[in-house]
Amino acid sequence: MSAPVWARRRAAAVQAWREFRTNTGGLLGAAFIALLVVFSLLAPLLIDQDGLNVVTATGSPLEPPSGAYWLGTDESGRSVLLLTLWGARVSLLVGFAATLLSVVVGTLVGVVSAHFGGWISAVLMRITDFFLVLPALVLAAVLMAVLPKSMWTVIMAIGVTSWPTTARLVRAQTLSVESRPYIERSKALGGGHTHIIGKHVLPSVLPLVFANTTLVVGGSIIAESTLAFLGMSGPEISWGSMLDRANQSGAVTAGAWWYLLPPGVAIVLVVLSFTLVGRALETVLNPRLKGDR
Amino acid sequence: MTPLLELQDLGVTYRTAGGEVEAVRGVDLALEPGETVGIAGESGSGKSTVVASVLRLLPKSAKVTGRVLLDGEDVGAMRWGRLRAARWSEASVVFQGAMHALNPVRRVGKQIAEPLRLHTGASAAEAEARVHELLAQVDLSAAKAKAYPHELSGGQKQRVMIAMALACAPQLVIADEPTTALDVIVQAQVLDLLGRLVEERGIGLVFITHDLSVLAATCSRIAVMYQGLIVETGNAKEVITAPRHEHTKALAAAFPEVGDPVSRYAPATAEPLPEEGERDPQSPVLLSARELRVHFRDRAGSAVAAVGGVDLDVRRDEIVALVGQSGSGKTTLARTLLGLQKPTAGGVYYDGGPVPTSASGLRDYRRRVQLVLQDPNSALNPRHTVYESVAEGPRIHGLDADEPGTVVAALEAAELRPAEQYLTRLPHELSGGQRQRVVIAGALALNPSVLVADEPVASLDASVRGEILGLLLRLRRQLGLAGLVITHDLGLAWNIADRVAVMYRGELVEVGPVEQVLLEPRHDYTRALLAAMPSPEPDDVWPAG
Numbered sequence A: 001m002s003a004p005v006w007a008r009r010r011a012a013a014v015q016a017w018r019e020f021r022t023n024t025g026g027l028l029g030a031a032f033i034a035l036l037v038v039f040s041l042l043a044p045l046l047i048d049q050d051g052l053n054v055v056t057a058t059g060s061p062l063e064p065p066s067g068a069y070w071l072g073t074d075e076s077g078r079s080v081l082l083l084t085l086w087g088a089r090v091s092l093l094v095g096f097a098a099t100l101l102s103v104v105v106g107t108l109v110g111v112v113s114a115h116f117g118g119w120i121s122a123v124l125m126r127i128t129d130f131f132l133v134l135p136a137l138v139l140a141a142v143l144m145a146v147l148p149k150s151m152w153t154v155i156m157a158i159g160v161t162s163w164p165t166t167a168r169l170v171r172a173q174t175l176s177v178e179s180r181p182y183i184e185r186s187k188a189l190g191g192g193h194t195h196i197i198g199k200h201v202l203p204s205v206l207p208l209v210f211a212n213t214t215l216v217v218g219g220s221i222i223a224e225s226t227l228a229f230l231g232m233s234g235p236e237i238s239w240g241s242m243l244d245r246a247n248q249s250g251a252v253t254a255g256a257w258w259y260l261l262p263p264g265v266a267i268v269l270v271v272l273s274f275t276l277v278g279r280a281l282e283t284v285l286n287p288r289l290k291g292d293r
Numbered sequence B: 001m002t003p004l005l006e007l008q009d010l011g012v013t014y015r016t017a018g019g020e021v022e023a024v025r026g027v028d029l030a031l032e033p034g035e036t037v038g039i040a041g042e043s044g045s046g047k048s049t050v051v052a053s054v055l056r057l058l059p060k061s062a063k064v065t066g067r068v069l070l071d072g073e074d075v076g077a078m079r080w081g082r083l084r085a086a087r088w089s090e091a092s093v094v095f096q097g098a099m100h101a102l103n104p105v106r107r108v109g110k111q112i113a114e115p116l117r118l119h120t121g122a123s124a125a126e127a128e129a130r131v132h133e134l135l136a137q138v139d140l141s142a143a144k145a146k147a148y149p150h151e152l153s154g155g156q157k158q159r160v161m162i163a164m165a166l167a168c169a170p171q172l173v174i175a176d177e178p179t180t181a182l183d184v185i186v187q188a189q190v191l192d193l194l195g196r197l198v199e200e201r202g203i204g205l206v207f208i209t210h211d212l213s214v215l216a217a218t219c220s221r222i223a224v225m226y227q228g229l230i231v232e233t234g235n236a237k238e239v240i241t242a243p244r245h246e247h248t249k250a251l252a253a254a255f256p257e258v259g260d261p262v263s264r265y266a267p268a269t270a271e272p273l274p275e276e277g278e279r280d281p282q283s284p285v286l287l288s289a290r291e292l293r294v295h296f297r298d299r300a301g302s303a304v305a306a307v308g309g310v311d312l313d314v315r316r317d318e319i320v321a322l323v324g325q326s327g328s329g330k331t332t333l334a335r336t337l338l339g340l341q342k343p344t345a346g347g348v349y350y351d352g353g354p355v356p357t358s359a360s361g362l363r364d365y366r367r368r369v370q371l372v373l374q375d376p377n378s379a380l381n382p383r384h385t386v387y388e389s390v391a392e393g394p395r396i397h398g399l400d401a402d403e404p405g406t407v408v409a410a411l412e413a414a415e416l417r418p419a420e421q422y423l424t425r426l427p428h429e430l431s432g433g434q435r436q437r438v439v440i441a442g443a444l445a446l447n448p449s450v451l452v453a454d455e456p457v458a459s460l461d462a463s464v465r466g467e468i469l470g471l472l473l474r475l476r477r478q479l480g481l482a483g484l485v486i487t488h489d490l491g492l493a494w495n496i497a498d499r500v501a502v503m504y505r506g507e508l509v510e511v512g513p514v515e516q517v518l519l520e521p522r523h524d525y526t527r528a529l530l531a532a533m534p535s536p537e538p539d540d541v542w543p544a545g
Helices: A002-021 A024-046 A080-116 A118-133 A136-146 A151-178 A181-188 A193-229 A239-248 A257-285 B047-054 B080-089 B108-120 B124-137 B142-146 B154-166 B184-201 B212-218 B236-241 B246-254 B330-337 B359-368 B386-396 B403-413 B432-444 B462-479 B490-496 B514-519 B524-532
Strands: B005-016 B019-031 B036-040 B062-070 B091-094 B172-176 B204-209 B221-226 B229-235 B285-297 B303-315 B319-323 B345-350 B369-372 B450-454 B482-487 B499-504 B507-513
Touching: A002 A024, A002 A257, A024 A080, A024 A257, A080 A118, A080 A151, A080 A193, A080 A239, A080 A257, A118 A151, A136 A151, A136 A193, A151 A193, A181 A193, A181 B369, A193 A239, A193 A257, A239 A257, B005 B047, B019 B036, B019 B047, B019 B062, B019 B229, B036 B047, B036 B212, B047 B062, B047 B172, B047 B204, B080 B091, B080 B108, B091 B154, B108 B124, B108 B142, B108 B154, B124 B142, B124 B154, B154 B172, B154 B184, B172 B184, B184 B204, B184 B212, B184 B524, B204 B212, B212 B221, B212 B236, B212 B246, B221 B236, B221 B246, B229 B236, B229 B246, B246 B462, B285 B330, B285 B482, B303 B319, B303 B330, B303 B482, B303 B507, B319 B330, B319 B462, B319 B490, B330 B450, B330 B482, B359 B369, B369 B432, B386 B403, B386 B432, B403 B432, B432 B462, B450 B462, B462 B482, B462 B490, B482 B490, B490 B514, B499 B514, B499 B524, B507 B514, B507 B524, B514 B524
Parallel strands: B036 B204, B036 B221, B091 B172, B172 B204, B319 B482, B319 B499, B369 B450, B450 B482
Antiparallel strands: B005 B019, B005 B062, B221 B229, B285 B303, B285 B345, B499 B507
């Protein structure tokens, strides 16, 4: 029984990939992200972590780029290249984890509110509205101030503030799916809530959620960098905290552009890649965005 | 005298990803002023493509051969400006689906005035006066010009479409399925209106539909299209009473005449019907409604009775047809019987006991009473294979004993043979009739005792219609399956039903055996429904409105 289902899903995935491939921007973004993810996972094996330690760092403070230090050194004499590469780990981890949190909460709230309707929907949507109008950065800052300073608090703070858009999107899509007659048929067959949500609603909502997810990752990475730049982050090395330290150690007045540019450019590239991939996925998975056929 | 419209060896080919498709092949047709020609055919027969080619409204992927002469002038050779002038001021179209052909955010008066402003350059005041004149011609009050489309009923919207088509006083009007989405009484009004316009103003009318009985009542000549060809053409009465081509015969048989003993218990189906077995006239009542009321709140908050006190019984081994206009509460009644809608008062009883309201009780009840929806195109999840769709019911109810066997048996019972060939297909790979069979198979997989079918053939082609009705009748005769068939089509009731319940404004005004209700109607509304059916009687081409 399940063989044709899987065969069909595989065929659908192949078809989606074929369409995705025609989008050069999306393809470039995906390649860059894949490279970065693989590198981040292997980083502890490739990078000598002594170079990241203030105590064991060998360079002198704020050295300009040279043969030994391709991107110069920071105020403690550590290689900026190593720091930037290592920072990708935290930025990606925060980006993915916060997105997962926000997408899970958003999908749950969206589907439940659209499926059950009535007062449940009213309550959930008012809660969503509440989080939607909260200034995300301020809320995250407050959370950071109240909770212990660590990477997980950052993830929490970003996740909590970014789910409402997903919830709205999922709710709209669920409402449109639930108005189709095959849902009525399923109810007449005796299908309960779990059956209708699991068999009919989620399979048609998830592709959109997936496309949205990639966009949320980019947003989460920016949010993490912003918070870290404002001094609200854990002790881990991230691109945002590098910028923060560069700012505080007077790298700007010292004209140490090599300390500021790498983390900044890294943020731009990663976020750009996720946005490109997200947009490309959206066109592939959301038939309404496809041009005339 | 030059004919108003002449098609000479018209051919249209569409370029698609799957190669070239010949939609229309070698069509010849001529229309004189004051004449009405009907084009009949099923979906995909090319009739709408013919319409589009007259005003050159075809998509870019279409290649046209042959000639279209509009008042002697070749449409294909017209320059762009000339074509624009010809559109609407010489020939206009009443598009199908009045529900969607009007712009929902503009007042209908403005929409009728649009071609006037474009073609005649009339001032706002002149246009307004003309709009009122046009509305009067289609029996609408001038105040309706200020209405938005959603404030009008289906029939009123269709009349607005006709007023729009008449705006620039064209010589030729092409009506593409103008009454398909309307119910019988409104349809009769619209047909009457079109007939009067032809008579009074001497315009030429091309009338396109899949319903031969409508053409019989309106047209002097009929052309029957099948797979892009005109397979039969001739005098309307002759074509309908003595069809020569197989396809015309199928179309004619699909719309039986109420009272014709030949079509009683005999839907147009290719498969033989089983013999009627021994029937117990007092077979037990399976499903019944007692004093059933369903009220909705309208926007103002006041209660509207969709169903107002209905008593109805459906017995084992019996098909009951529930007929009525759209908006009469038929569908609400069906949904309430299935437990999909809570009754405001009264109750639904199954097999003597009240229908449970608890979740698990309702689930068990739904194994017994199953639903077949109107539009099979949307009643199946497009992502699910036939197997999954049919197996959905048994899975919900945890009937996992031999699931493949159940599915195959259900598909066989719904006459999709060989069943194995259909298991892995997706809905979009099936025809409309096949999809409706899959929906029926999905219901049968639960081995129900009552099937509630909401307009089961309304969105199907004429030739498929007879097959699906035949299936319902066979299921009753072979399995004793009770059926409640909701329809606006009295011919359907005559074809397969044992009893008819006529619903009007939320109440059953007449219930009884088919012969009694349809041949000797007692209630005025039943008489009105019967009178509104298009009649092929030649003396009665335009029934007095």
